[in-house]
Amino acid sequence: MDTRSRIIEAARDLFWEKGYNATSVADILSRSQVNSGSLYHFFPGKQDVLVGVLAAYRDGIEAMLLSPAWDGIDDPLEKIFALLAHYRWQLVETDCLYGCPIGSLALELHEPDPIVRELLATNFSNWTGAVEARLVEAGARLPPDLDRRALAEFVMTAMEGGVMQARTYRDVAFFDRNVAAIRDHLAMLMERAKTAA
Amino acid sequence: MDTRSRIIEAARDLFWEKGYNATSVADILSRSQVNSGSLYHFFPGKQDVLVGVLAAYRDGIEAMLLSPAWDGIDDPLEKIFALLAHYRWQLVETDCLYGCPIGSLALELHEPDPIVRELLATNFSNWTGAVEARLVEAGARLPPDLDRRALAEFVMTAMEGGVMQARTYRDVAFFDRNVAAIRDHLAMLMERAKTAA
DNA sequence: GTCTATAAAAGGATAGAC
DNA sequence: GTCTATCCTTTTATAGAC
Numbered sequence A, B: 001m002d003t004r005s006r007i008i009e010a011a012r013d014l015f016w017e018k019g020y021n022a023t024s025v026a027d028i029l030s031r032s033q034v035n036s037g038s039l040y041h042f043f044p045g046k047q048d049v050l051v052g053v054l055a056a057y058r059d060g061i062e063a064m065l066l067s068p069a070w071d072g073i074d075d076p077l078e079k080i081f082a083l084l085a086h087y088r089w090q091l092v093e094t095d096c097l098y099g100c101p102i103g104s105l106a107l108e109l110h111e112p113d114p115i116v117r118e119l120l121a122t123n124f125s126n127w128t129g130a131v132e133a134r135l136v137e138a139g140a141r142l143p144p145d146l147d148r149r150a151l152a153e154f155v156m157t158a159m160e161g162g163v164m165q166a167r168t169y170r171d172v173a174f175f176d177r178n179v180a181a182i183r184d185h186l187a188m189l190m191e192r193a194k195t196a197a
Numbered sequence C: 001g002t003c004t005a006t007a008a009a010a011g012g013a014t015a016g017a018c
Numbered sequence D: 001g002t003c004t005a006t007c008c009t010t011t012t013a014t015a016g017a018c
Helices: A003-018 A025-032 A036-042 A046-070 A076-093 A101-108 A114-137 A148-169 A173-196 B003-018 B025-032 B036-042 B046-070 B076-093 B101-108 B114-137 B148-169 B173-196
Strands: none
Touching (some): A003 A046, A025 A036, A046 A076, A076 A148, A101 B101, A101 B148, A114 A148, A114 B148, A148 A173, A148 B101, A148 B148, A148 B173, B003 B046, B046 B076, B046 B101, B046 B114, B076 B173, B101 B148, B114 B148, B148 B173
């Protein structure tokens, strides 16, 4: 793999594992087996590596996240729960240490440069947009006047809040209960769609 | 105010504004108008200041958060929305820069010392417990078999997820839509309680 | 593009007088 | 308990040869 990609990949993992501020440039160099001169050849500074990482998440959402999560699943609403299951799997794999990398960075960086904030928001929007599209596909199973974008944002909230609590308590059951709550929420909306029809 | 309290207060504000890692001991000294020697007289190190801040949040939840938020409000379910409104007010006051201090720290600190993680979890539990108690007070307005603890966790999720998105987009409307969703969720549960009766 | 060495600053923490 | 001065490490970033 080329040097620039090795840097991005190492930084992506380190930011996920330790956060942005707790990761030093030396950490990135050591993990990627790259020398200081090379990193600063590709990136003006550490924050530009972060920009590269966030752009990689943005460009890879389909191939790295959505496609794997939705493989073999047809039902649009079950695709949403498959996406949530993907985060659950990550939590279990890491003993509830690491959750959503974007969410963690979004809360860690309190006054990020506009370009960083913009990329965080874009990553959120792409995720929400993908969920919204599944809710649109669900068609008449959901109330016709339902704001599907807002519901997609609420699904994201359930994921991020579930991850936050599961990580803090080191117990995936907190995530599970939040997923159950959002499942109940969808069930009640479908009930509403039925009775209104 | 005594020196130790000044340090805790300054650190609390700085951790809220910038996060833990982005706050230096020098920042705390400058904000609290305390000298290095005094800080290290009261605290073995920076992390112990964090422990003090988290303990202060824990001990102050009633006086600093719940009592002010619930002043003049009798309805238990409206108390929950008043609590959410408190976070909304904080977002508006800070142009959506700062949200829930505990949530931010919980996601920033990836592998905190056990004592720190324990305090984060305790703060979450106390918050959730307060909301749970209001849901219990709501009695028969909610389904009898409803897991009120799990619902309280879901309310917390809505708050944290709403704060995260509002901050990232610098737009409080993201918070509002999440609150509206949780209000709708409660409304549907109350409907369920009615039809089951 | 890559290498080593190093600068320049910031960081956490300590010493010892008062 | 408080003060100033300072140590030592880490951190980001640069220089300049190859």
